[in-house]
Amino acid sequence: MSNSWNQLWKNAVQSGHAIAIWRLPNQPNKQLIIDETGGTPYASMDLAASPSGFIVAPFEGDQTFLLASHMHVLPISASEYAISDSYAPIAADLGDQLYFTEQVQRSIEKIQQGEFQKVVLSRTAEQLFDASFDVLLAFDRLCVAYPSAFVSAVFLPALGSTWLCATPETLVSQDRNGIFSTISLAGTQAALFADGTRMSVQEVRWSQKEIEEQAYVSRYIIDCFKKIRLREYIENGPKTVLAGNLMHLKTEYWVDTTKYNYPGLISTMLELLHPTSAVCGTPKEAAKSWIHAVEKHDRSLYSGYLGPVNVDEETHLFVNLRTVRLAPFAGQIKATYFAGCGITEESNPEKEWLETEMKCQTLQRVLSV
Numbered sequence: 001m002s003n004s005w006n007q008l009w010k011n012a013v014q015s016g017h018a019i020a021i022w023r024l025p026n027q028p029n030k031q032l033i034i035d036e037t038g039g040t041p042y043a044s045m046d047l048a049a050s051p052s053g054f055i056v057a058p059f060e061g062d063q064t065f066l067l068a069s070h071m072h073v074l075p076i077s078a079s080e081y082a083i084s085d086s087y088a089p090i091a092a093d094l095g096d097q098l099y100f101t102e103q104v105q106r107s108i109e110k111i112q113q114g115e116f117q118k119v120v121l122s123r124t125a126e127q128l129f130d131a132s133f134d135v136l137l138a139f140d141r142l143c144v145a146y147p148s149a150f151v152s153a154v155f156l157p158a159l160g161s162t163w164l165c166a167t168p169e170t171l172v173s174q175d176r177n178g179i180f181s182t183i184s185l186a187g188t189q190a191a192l193f194a195d196g197t198r199m200s201v202q203e204v205r206w207s208q209k210e211i212e213e214q215a216y217v218s219r220y221i222i223d224c225f226k227k228i229r230l231r232e233y234i235e236n237g238p239k240t241v242l243a244g245n246l247m248h249l250k251t252e253y254w255v256d257t258t259k260y261n262y263p264g265l266i267s268t269m270l271e272l273l274h275p276t277s278a279v280c281g282t283p284k285e286a287a288k289s290w291i292h293a294v295e296k297h298d299r300s301l302y303s304g305y306l307g308p309v310n311v312d313e314e315t316h317l318f319v320n321l322r323t324v325r326l327a328p329f330a331g332q333i334k335a336t337y338f339a340g341c342g343i344t345e346e347s348n349p350e351k352e353w354l355e356t357e358m359k360c361q362t363l364q365r366v367l368s369v
């Protein structure tokens, strides 16, 4: 990574400017944007009319930021880093584990009582790094370790923190030919056998629980299409996909907005979809109330969305998963990893805990070496 880029990052953080760098899935180039105003609170969901920039939105609330003015988009070619697998996973906090597994059990009971069908509960794990922690080096390593993920680093002065993510989940996207796409992603398994060898997607077997968990998300997307009477979508899946150290079930949806004359589809779908059943639950409002009742942490940007808007005539917004918040803490940097899991009637609390452990490790294994 070039020194000038490092300098731009340091200057932006010190001067209270907002800054984001990102790398789209399977792309060689990385891009950078600086907003010297610190980012504009963004209310309008008319993405087509939005200036070219980068949007960052939380799980809920109105603190959505658009990084737009004073923009520089710099394509920067990829670097090479060897990613080693030798890292020390964060030791599980037994109190956290007990609390989380109890809440999963209570969620299963609520589902059995018919209060909702699926809920996504999340947790955090913390780690301290030296004050010299290099965000851009971590970003670069994530790009190398997870070529098919959307990788980004964002500093927002209003939050006083930097967020790094390597997410596998597109929320909404529209390319320069007017092709809209979204995905349904849920169901999780380790991508490694117990002896550490990598599994192929063909070797993965899914249980009824995971198939159902993912089907809730697909049904939710199709219900959103139905609400706006859109029938002209193409559906492909579910298929097994590799996402870093994990496998998921994924179904893709496309709409040709030019051919079928849906110019505002991306904004409408963004408003209908977020937060999807992959990060909240079904039905949405009942699941959200349960999340509020049970989760002790503020999700903040975790399970919100972020990505470039109208950059090179394209918009790509991703769900902020496999994410970590980095903030100064007593002369060091505190890393807070966020991870959640979809709970259905068939869930097993211990397995759900282990799933959140594996999700936290997606970033931790790259940041800790």
Ligand SMILES: C=C(O[C@H]1C=CC=C(C(=O)O)[C@@H]1O)C(=O)O
Pocket (backbone or CB within 6 Å): 120, 122, 169, 185, 186, 187, 188, 248, 277, 278, 279, 321, 322, 338, 339, 340, 341, 342, 359
């Ligand atoms: C909520 C998360 O993942 C979602 C996306 C894929 C698989 C998921 C699952 O199997 O539970 C979740 O729905 C997370 O990574 O924190």
